[in-house]
Structures are given as structure tokens and as C-alpha cells.
Amino acid sequence: MAIFSGLSEKLQAITERMRGKGRITERDLKDMMREIRLALLEADVHYLVVKDLIKEISDQAEGKEIIKSITPGQQIVKIVNDALTEILGGSESKLAVNPRGFTVYMLYGLQGAGKTTTAAKLAYLLKEQGKKPILTSVDVHRPAAADQLQILAKSVDVPCYINKSEKKADLIATEALERGKYLLCDTLIVDTAGRTTIDQEMMTELEAIATAVKPDEKLLIVDAMIGQEAVNVALEFDKYIGLDGFIMTKLDGDARGGAALSIRRMTGKPIKLVGMGEKIDQIEVFHPERMASRILGMGDVVTLVEKAARQIDEAKAQKTLERLQKNQFTLQDMLEQFEQIKNLGSMQDMMSMLPGTAGKLKGTEVDEKEFDRFAAIIRSMTMRERDNPKILNASRRKRIASGSGTSIQDVNRLIKQYDQTQKLMKQFTGMSKGGKRGMLSRFGLGF
Amino acid sequence: MSLLNKFRDGLSKTRQFVTEGFNRVAANFGIFDEDFLDELEMIFIQADCGIEVSTKLVESVRDNIREDGKVDREHVLSILRRDMLNILKTKAFTPDFSSLNVVFMVGVNGTGKTTTAGKIAYQFQKQGTKTMLAAADTFRAAAIDQLKIWGERAAVPVISNTLGTDPASVVYDAMQSAKARAVELLIIDTAGRLHNKPNLMSEMEKMHRVAAREGRDADAVIQNLLVLDATTGQNAVVQARSFNESVSLDGLIITKLDGSAKGGIALAVADEMSLPLIYAGLGEGIDDLANFDAELFVESLLPEA
Structure with missing residues (x-):
């Protein structure tokens, strides 16, 4: 970015x-x-x-x-x-569930897109939702592909059907289906070998698997880094095998992921889920508005706000918000905000999610200590000073500086910052009357 | 099938695509005017060459036409061919085996590092080079087993530890072992890592430091080869830049050129980074690896004159 x-x-x-x-x-x-x-x-x-x-x-x-x-x-x-x-956005992106009680998902895609990892993540997600998934690898081509799935399955405690002596992928899939029903599972996830659409033999194999297990969802796994070829790949797979939706992987990288847009537009099929990391629980529901911002390189405000929402004390934030609206934002509020911001993690991380900061922040290190310094300064003030910074005359400032181990310049900087915040806040509260609630709540969370 | 033919074959789709595009716009416009040049630029962008390279190529054609007024098809093609070859620098991987040679396979997840490591090991083993593989991808489940299978196929020993161990310790073991057994070529397979993850990038730098330190007494020559997937879009440029900042790259390997991807990213990365292209990955078979042939690549990107 x-x-x-x-x-x-x-x-x-x-x-x-x-x-x-x-x-x-x-x-x-x-x-x-x-x-x-x-x-x-x-x-x-x-x-x-x-x-x-x-x-x-x-x-x-x-x-x-x-x-x-x-x-x-x-x-x-x-x-x-x-x-x-x-x-x-648009159409429904939930995974289909077979009304007869046993659902089959088939995962396919190009080599290295992340099918095996995604299969295990999907199993984990379903298990979390109270389902009983079973995994199977029908990848008879890539060395140790089945082992990889088996290890991952074990780590999430989901059964995994492997038959290394069988070389016919569709037969393994059928066996896995039977095994799943025998084990009273309700969902089979079939991990297939990576292939290119121009390899006829591999496409025929995929067709045979689909015929054997009749998947409720045929899911294309797409690497977020894929280039212009994405559309052709999706269209070809759709033509030969059928395509119900796709899962985009490696979105934790910095690729813009324009393929999401292309495939969605050219096939009309929805994006069901996104992979956000190497860990097994890093799979998420797809958010169209975030993807749009990402493609445009505008940062990810929504994720930032959500992250903030998870970490920030709801009640405190609400209180701050109200005070903001009434123009009663004091230094005490600011101190609380600093503390909450610190809970969110590194500033560098957070800044990268803010729109418009991408270019500007290149090379500039955010001074994390600045927050500590400011917090110390506020803590050295009396409650009366915190509520009404106007009374901070030179001698008070001098006392505060020595009390917090900072300089008068630092104290002045903080006061300036506070004034700016208030000014900014007035703008936002003004906007909120026009219905820009998003901006206001964003600011209420500390920005 | 010879490797050369395989290379040609892998790129046949690209060629067909660009030729058709070129002929279509040539037929539509008759002469090489501005609209033609715009269309031409789109053809290169569609092949993932990126805006910068595509614009550069088209600008050059435009300048040439302006200068000498020649607008015939052969002339335009020869300008494009010349410019592309100027961008694509290749280098055969021919280490000097007077001392230990260490090669790190690095790249983002799923580009084909393990497979390529196996293929290179096989090529050199076949030539009689004393080769060794090291499984320093201790993160991805079964990556070690995968490399071991490649080791068996290539008849090359594989140094490994268990899943989850510090990859730098595998590098250490491999360096000791390579020195003790007078190995000529040590290929280290590393875990796929996204270049925007600082902790993973420093893990790679650590492996590199360990190899450099342990290789000093043996005058080991250490190289880093970036493995890029031909289906990758413009992010490949960012990848190359980031990896190069971390461990200073010596060359590029473009994999999966046997697929439908046009691999124009090779041009984009080579132009941005001035790194030589070394190998082209052309399939899942053990000998599906060819020296990157720039002439052939360009020939496949452009229609016949």
C-alpha cells in the first residue's frame, strides 16, 4: 500500500x-x-x-x-x-447448505492459490458454527499435499479422509463421502489438486470429482495477487466445472486485489469468504465496501473502526462521543483516549489503515512515546486543570512540566494539540447534523 | 520434448493472444495511429506488463514513428522486440564450484519454491554436481515431506528438522553438513512469506545471516533467487522490491509459465529492478525447468514479423 x-x-x-x-x-x-x-x-x-x-x-x-x-x-x-x-456486493454470499442434511463443498483453483490452507480454515469455521465437517484431499499430484491437509485437520480436530494408494481422485472423493456419512458428519470439504485451465487432463479429473460427489458449492480459490488472467481462469472453470462463488486468499498481503472486482463483474458470482493470514482462524466474511477501498488504495477505515470497536470500552467511547457533541471534551477525556489508543496496538499499524496516509507516512516513524509523554503531562494536572485547561498559566505549566518530567514546550504542544482536537471536533459535530454519522463515530473512537 | 520447445509451448497461449490482438488492431486501424497505439498499450497491460512498461514500449514506438515516419508492421514489431530485449536481462545459473554455493529460494506463499528447489537440485545432480537440499520451511504443514519427496526423486540428500523449529537452525545444520560433506551446491527452500510482514522478513534475514556466518570459512557464495508466479499481477513488482530490500536478490525465477498466464510481469519486474531472469518453471514434472530464454519469451509475446 x-x-x-x-x-x-x-x-x-x-x-x-x-x-x-x-x-x-x-x-x-x-x-x-x-x-x-x-x-x-x-x-x-x-x-x-x-x-x-x-x-x-x-x-x-x-x-x-x-x-x-x-x-x-x-x-x-x-x-x-x-x-x-x-x-x-449485491447477491447473497452465504454458503449453501444441503437441505437433506449432508453438504459437499468442492474447492478448486490454480496451483499455489491456497486451497489446502483454505480447506482447513473452512473446516474450522464450520466447526465453530456447530457443524460437523470432514476434510478430504484428492490431490494425487503434488507431493505431500494430502499430508499437509491431514496435519492441518488434526490441528483443528476435524476428521480427514486420505487414501494415498488410490490414484483416481474421483474415487477418493466418493470414499470420503461415504466415510463422512458413516462418521455422522454433515459437511464434506473436498480439497483438489491445483491446475491450469488449459490442462485438459486435469480439467477432466475435476469434472469426474464433481460428478462423483455432486458438490452443493463449487468454490474457486483465488489468490489476491493474481493479475489480468483472473477473469479467464474464472470463466474457463465456470464453463467446464461450474462455479458457485469464490474465496479470495492472501488478503493479508498488500496486493490491491482488483481480481475480486473483475471476477465478480465478469462471472456474476459472489465472493464468499476471504483468507487473511496463515493461521487457521484467519478466514473472514467478505465485505464489499472494504474491498472497494482497498482496490482504490484508500486504506481500510472500516477494519480500523472494527478493530477499535473490539478493543475500546463501549461505554467510555459513548461518553466521550456525547461530550464531544456537547463540546465538553476535556483533557481528562483526552487522557482516556490516549489510553484506549494504546490498547489498539502499534500506531504504525493503525496509520496504515487510515485513508490518505499511505504515501505521506512513508519513512516517517510515528513517535509512540509521544502518547506516553502526553499522558504523563495530563496526569500531572489537577482535576480542575484537566476540566478547564484555560486556567493553565505559566506557573502552572512550569509545575506540570517538572511534575511529569517533561519540558514546558511539551506541555505547550499538548495544549496546542488539545485545541486542534477541539477545533476539528467542532467541524465533525457540524457535519454530523448533515447525517455523516460515520465520521463522527470514527472521531469518537479517537481519531 | 526439449526444454526449448517446452518453453515455446508454455508460452503459445500468450503468443496467440498477442498476435491476435496485434493483428486485430492492425486490421481495424490499417495504419499505426494514436488509437492503434492506445490499443497496443492495452494489449500489454492485459498481459500483466504493467502500466509503466506498457507505456514505455508504446512511447518508444510513437517516437520512432515520429522520427522516421516508418509505420509498417515489421518496423513496429522490430522496435518492440528491441525494447523488450533491452528490458529482459537473462543469466544462466552457472555457479563456480570451486567453493560451496548456497542458494536461497525466497518468495511469497504459493509461488512454487519447493517444486523449483526440487527441479534445480535434479538438474545439477544429473550433471554430477554434489547437491544438497535444506527444508527451511518449517511453518507450512508437510512442506518438509514435500521437499523430501523431491529429494528422493532427484536423488539428493535433504537436511531437515521438525515442523515449527527455527528455520535458521535448519540453515545452520545444512551449512555444517554441506561443509562436512564437501557439497558444491546447497539449495535452501524457505517458507512462503508475504513481504509486508516485518517479522517474517526478519526471520528470512536471520537465515541469511546464519548462512553467511557459517559459510565464511568455506568461502561460500550465497545467492537469493526470488520465485515469482507468472499469474501474479502488479504486486509482483512490490514483492521484488521488498525482498530485494531485505536480502538483496541475485535473480528471478518465473514459475507456472505453462499455464494460461501471459507472464508479462517478467517485463514489469525486470524493468523496475534490473534483475536477471534465470529460470522458467514449466510444469509439475521434475525436468519442467528451463533457462529463461528472453528471445523466446519476446518472440512469444509478439507476433511474427
Whole structure:
């Protein structure tokens, strides 16, 4: 993410250039469309999808609202983001369950996409939901593929059917189905060998497996790093085997994952789940709006907020929020915020999730100690001072500085920070009246 | 099938694709005008060459046309061929075996490091080089077993420990063992790691430090080869940059070129990093590995003149 600065920044740069002109010219719009086109292509979105999107977006952007807006750059980003979210979202993305009580999921994809790891993760997820899954590996090609699945199955305590002496994948799948029913399991997850769509023999094998176990869901496993070929791969698999949805893996990397958009658009099939790490529990439900922001390189505010929501004391946050709205934000509140922020983990991590910081933060280390220093300064104040910082005269500041082991400059910096926060906060509370609840709650969590 | 043919065969899809595209736009436009150049750029982008390289290639064609006014098909093709070959630097992996040679296979998850390690070991063992494999991927379940199977196929000893041990300790063992047995080529298979995970990158740096330290008394030559999946999109450039920052890369291996992927990423990475392309992975078989042939690659990307 740090490599390419976000699209919003680029668009904003174009906007800055036109500041004072009063209105956007056709040329400005064209420049913006070019930036959007480049951003999408750099994110590995399929060129045909890019072409379509650009047309849709520029049609919308030509509406009067954009032209009149003070921040056309942001407006356009919003249009793009909405368009992407719409494509990515939409239809139901829950995994189908067979009403007769025994469900079969078949996982397939290119080599190295992460099928085996995903199979085990899926088993873990189902088990967590109270299901009784059984795994099987019908990969008779890659050395030790079956062992890999077996080890992972053991780690999540899920049965795994392996038959290393059998070389016919469809037969193993049938045996696994029988074993699953015998063990009173309710879901079979079939992990298949990686293949390319142009390998006829392998495609025939996949067809045979599908015929043998009649999967309720045929899931394509897609590496988030895949390039322009993604669409062809998905279409070919769909043509020969059938495709019900896909799971995107390695999203914990920094690939933009434009393939998600391309495949969704070109096949119409939903993204069911996403893999977020090497650990077995790192599998998540797919969130269209997050993926849209990611493709545009705009950071992941939603994840940040969710992470914050998990760590932050709900009641305290609510209290702060109320105080913010009433303009009663004091230094005591600020101290509590510092403490909560510290609970969230490293600043570097958090900043990387904020939109627009990608480029700017490159190389700059966030001073984690700054928070500690500020906290110490506030702790050296009396409650009266914390509630009403206006009374902080020179002698009080001097006392606070020596009490907290900092300098008067540090104390002044903190007060300045506090003033800025209050100013910012007023802007946000102003916006909240216009219904921008998202921004407000984001700020209420400490940003 | 000879390796050369295999290489050609693996890229036949690409060739067909670009040729069709080229001919289509040539037919549509008749002459090589601006619209043609735009279409041409899209063809390269579709092959995953990336915007930078694609733009560069097309710009060069444009400049040439402007200069000499020649717009015939052969001329345009020859410019493209020349520029692509300028970007793609290749290097055969021919170590000097007067001392121990150590090769680290590095890359993100699922690019084919283990498979490629097995294939390289086989090639050198066959030539009579005293070769050894080390299973330093102690994270992925059964990665060690997978490499051991490759070791058996290639008749090459495999140094390993159990799942979960510090990979640097495997490197240490392998270095000791390689020195004691007067091994000429030690290939170290490492775990796939995403380049944006600092802890995993420092784990790799540690392995590297251990190898350098233990290899000093044997004048060991240590190389790092980045394994890239041909189906990867523009993230491959980021991968190469990050890995290079961590352990300084000596070359690239592009795998899965036998699939439908066009592998234009080879151009994007080679252009950005000025790293030589060493091998091309062409399938799951033990001898499905060819020296990267730039001429053939370019030939497959471009239609016949």
C-alpha cells in the first residue's frame, strides 16, 4: 500500500491545481478519469471492467453536483467507491447448505492459490458454527499435499479422509463421502489438486470429482495477487466445472486485489469468504465496501473502526462521543483516549489503515512515546486543570512540566494539540447534523 | 520434448493472444495511429506488463514513428522486440564450484519454491554436481515431506528438522553438513512469506545471516533467487522490491509459465529492478525447468514479423 499513494490523494492533487478556477473543466475531468483508470489497472482490475467502469463513472461525474462541489476530487472518489462497492456486493454470499442434511463443498483453483490452507480454515469455521465437517484431499499430484491437509485437520480436530494408494481422485472423493456419512458428519470439504485451465487432463479429473460427489458449492480459490488472467481462469472453470462463488486468499498481503472486482463483474458470482493470514482462524466474511477501498488504495477505515470497536470500552467511547457533541471534551477525556489508543496496538499499524496516509507516512516513524509523554503531562494536572485547561498559566505549566518530567514546550504542544482536537471536533459535530454519522463515530473512537 | 520447445509451448497461449490482438488492431486501424497505439498499450497491460512498461514500449514506438515516419508492421514489431530485449536481462545459473554455493529460494506463499528447489537440485545432480537440499520451511504443514519427496526423486540428500523449529537452525545444520560433506551446491527452500510482514522478513534475514556466518570459512557464495508466479499481477513488482530490500536478490525465477498466464510481469519486474531472469518453471514434472530464454519469451509475446 505504501508503494502507490492512494487514488484519493492523486485526485485531490488535480483538484488543488484547479483551485480558484471555480469550476472543473472537461479537461480536469479527463485527467481524473485517467488517474482512476491507472489506479484500477495497477490494482489488476481487468481492462474490460476498467473500460466499462470509467464510462459509468464519467457519465455520473458529469452531473452538475460534482462540478459545483468544493471538493470534486473527494466526490469523484465517492462515486468510484460506490460503483465498486455495488459491483462487489449485491447477491447473497452465504454458503449453501444441503437441505437433506449432508453438504459437499468442492474447492478448486490454480496451483499455489491456497486451497489446502483454505480447506482447513473452512473446516474450522464450520466447526465453530456447530457443524460437523470432514476434510478430504484428492490431490494425487503434488507431493505431500494430502499430508499437509491431514496435519492441518488434526490441528483443528476435524476428521480427514486420505487414501494415498488410490490414484483416481474421483474415487477418493466418493470414499470420503461415504466415510463422512458413516462418521455422522454433515459437511464434506473436498480439497483438489491445483491446475491450469488449459490442462485438459486435469480439467477432466475435476469434472469426474464433481460428478462423483455432486458438490452443493463449487468454490474457486483465488489468490489476491493474481493479475489480468483472473477473469479467464474464472470463466474457463465456470464453463467446464461450474462455479458457485469464490474465496479470495492472501488478503493479508498488500496486493490491491482488483481480481475480486473483475471476477465478480465478469462471472456474476459472489465472493464468499476471504483468507487473511496463515493461521487457521484467519478466514473472514467478505465485505464489499472494504474491498472497494482497498482496490482504490484508500486504506481500510472500516477494519480500523472494527478493530477499535473490539478493543475500546463501549461505554467510555459513548461518553466521550456525547461530550464531544456537547463540546465538553476535556483533557481528562483526552487522557482516556490516549489510553484506549494504546490498547489498539502499534500506531504504525493503525496509520496504515487510515485513508490518505499511505504515501505521506512513508519513512516517517510515528513517535509512540509521544502518547506516553502526553499522558504523563495530563496526569500531572489537577482535576480542575484537566476540566478547564484555560486556567493553565505559566506557573502552572512550569509545575506540570517538572511534575511529569517533561519540558514546558511539551506541555505547550499538548495544549496546542488539545485545541486542534477541539477545533476539528467542532467541524465533525457540524457535519454530523448533515447525517455523516460515520465520521463522527470514527472521531469518537479517537481519531 | 526439449526444454526449448517446452518453453515455446508454455508460452503459445500468450503468443496467440498477442498476435491476435496485434493483428486485430492492425486490421481495424490499417495504419499505426494514436488509437492503434492506445490499443497496443492495452494489449500489454492485459498481459500483466504493467502500466509503466506498457507505456514505455508504446512511447518508444510513437517516437520512432515520429522520427522516421516508418509505420509498417515489421518496423513496429522490430522496435518492440528491441525494447523488450533491452528490458529482459537473462543469466544462466552457472555457479563456480570451486567453493560451496548456497542458494536461497525466497518468495511469497504459493509461488512454487519447493517444486523449483526440487527441479534445480535434479538438474545439477544429473550433471554430477554434489547437491544438497535444506527444508527451511518449517511453518507450512508437510512442506518438509514435500521437499523430501523431491529429494528422493532427484536423488539428493535433504537436511531437515521438525515442523515449527527455527528455520535458521535448519540453515545452520545444512551449512555444517554441506561443509562436512564437501557439497558444491546447497539449495535452501524457505517458507512462503508475504513481504509486508516485518517479522517474517526478519526471520528470512536471520537465515541469511546464519548462512553467511557459517559459510565464511568455506568461502561460500550465497545467492537469493526470488520465485515469482507468472499469474501474479502488479504486486509482483512490490514483492521484488521488498525482498530485494531485505536480502538483496541475485535473480528471478518465473514459475507456472505453462499455464494460461501471459507472464508479462517478467517485463514489469525486470524493468523496475534490473534483475536477471534465470529460470522458467514449466510444469509439475521434475525436468519442467528451463533457462529463461528472453528471445523466446519476446518472440512469444509478439507476433511474427
